[in-house]
Amino acid sequence: MRAALTLAAWALLSATAIAAPPEMLPPNMDAVTSDTAVDTAHPAAMVAFRLPSHGALLNAVLYTPSGGEAHATLLLLHGLPGNEQNLDLAQAARRAGWNVLTFHYRGSWGSPGVFSFANCAEDAAAALAWLRDPANVQKYHLKADRIVVAGHSMGGAMAARVAAADKDVAGVLLIDPFDLAGTGRGFADPAKRQAFDAGELHDDMPPLAGTSEDTLLDEIARADPAFDLAANARALADRPLMVIGAERGIAAQGIAAADAARAAGAPWVTSLTMPTDHSFSDHRIALETEVLKWLWTVPGRSVSFTGTAWQPDNIFAKMTRGEVKVATVYEDKYVLAFMGNHPESIGHVLVISKVAHARNIMEIPPVELNRVMAVARRVAIAERAVLHPQGVVIQQNNGNAQSIPHLHVHVYPSYAVSPWLTTPAPMAEFTDLQAVAAKLRAAMPQ
Structure with missing residues (x-):
């Protein structure tokens, strides 16, 4: 402590x-395993609300840390369909002094609307807009220039896409990210499409609304180039990027993205692979530790060398x-x-x-x-x-x-x-x- x-x-x-x-221990690292002192004037809190996105109101939760000052924010995007939401990571980040926003995409887990990968990307962009809304910045003590977008699996694809298109995002965290466009290119081989359906998609459909297996497989097969993970990583070369892969998951896709960013001249790429499965089932503390150590190093865009003057x-x-x-x-x-x-x-x-x-x-x-x-x-x-x-x-x-x-x-x-x-x-x-x-x-x- x-x-x-x-x-x-x-x-x-x-x-x-x-x-x-x-x-004294290194910055904020006690937050991985220890509760923080209670601030009775400005206690930590959880705000459940409806996040507006393209006519739908999405189920969302904002975790706010203790203290009356403004805090940085982690936008945490879950994967497909979102069985693992990484809420233990959200809690650790809050103990370390970060706001954390998480939500369910349109058509998932009770959020209204139709689920699609394109809609997921739009929803992530809508969440960024909500975090920068002046009324929300003031109400929830948000640092609008120090927002890190993080995503696990499919959420990693969304995080890379939305951040590549938004130069005001301070940093990006990809946790065993899914290369949607790269996978779609592989569907030229029908056997790979069938294997993906059986191994990755078939059991994920119940929490999703307004779609079907064939609809999602077709969307992957013809994925917009904007979903190319390596291309998006190259577009993030001016900001801190962390990629954490899982050996028994899809680490190769994240490694390729990190390598692409480095090849584009990115000086702030951190990457590692953990000996665990795609959900990091036996490496949760290790995951939280690495993420919190990295988050502390991400500056706001206003102080970044490539940010505003x-x-x-x-x-x-x-x-x-x-x-x-x-x-x-x-x-x-x-x-x-x-x-x-x-x-x-x-x-x-x-x-x-x-x-x-x-x-x-x-x-x-x-x-x-x-x-x-x-x-x-x-x-x-x-x-x-x-x-x-x-x-x-x-x-x-x-x-x-x-x-x-x-x-x-x-x-x-x-x-x-x-x-x-x-x-x-x-x-x-x-x-x-x-x-x-x-x-x-x-x-x-x-």
Whole structure:
């Protein structure tokens, strides 16, 4: 369990050394097997609702994590027909601080309408639109620019297709994905079509409405090229892509997709194969572990190197204009240093430029970077003098593990161990932050 450091005791901050916090684990990984602390003000919740898609209202569930801040979202698409919905993965992702949206396609599991592969893709796109609706973003605290689309089996085909067509999707997770178009090309051999029907489709029909085996087999046989898994993987070359295959499943199809993305120059492809079946029946914890480790690395599109440019409405830009209240440690014409409201340790300070319109270190003019780092150095000296840590961490992220599209430098003390910079960390009380800020201001060297 990651350390939970409270600032309440710091109203009477003394010059004595601080007791060492417990050892910290890597970011969010305790969420695989452990419940999170209850937030009575903003508890975790489950919202059942009807998702609109092309005139139908689909059965949908949104899992929301605890905490009042905005959270990233995982759109989780199930396969054909959806017997394995991977809801244990949804719960683990929520414990790790993610919203998770899952739903049943038209004509499946009681959702009205006709089931077809084309309709499934449209439904997935409708779910993305729902997650970006400003009313839903505000109501459910969604980060509209940090949406990861994930899919298992046929859901993987849908995830790859919808994300390839939507450049604002932050990342894609394919779990033993099904290559619908590639399989359809194989149907030129009638024996392969018959084998697929008997082995994959025949027993899946009861939960599906408005269709038949022959109808679905014909749709696969003449599948739109937009369902080609390798082609869609190539279109995802500018974003993080993770492919997890199953040895006793259809791992070869996912491997081919990952290879296609790499051949297209994709620098952010992660792939692995687990010794399990298509449902990951005996590798559920392993699956959750790998997914959560990867999710933490996926940046929002606004901070991605291939995403949108610096925007004046980001929260740090608002702070520099005085539109958002902060516990100020230092401020001049060029630089602002303030207490982080999700501190990794007591004394966590962020330092930002007030004049540079830069998301990362590659975009900031050197003269402004020098000013930021000079203030970061002074903050570190003040933390050493006031808080008596064992060391001071100075950290600056660029895309990876960066949640706000404005260059910022973290300066935070380490006591017995160096803390992890996690997303998100617990929120601190503003009055406690002000007390620490006052002590650091008084100790800032010239």
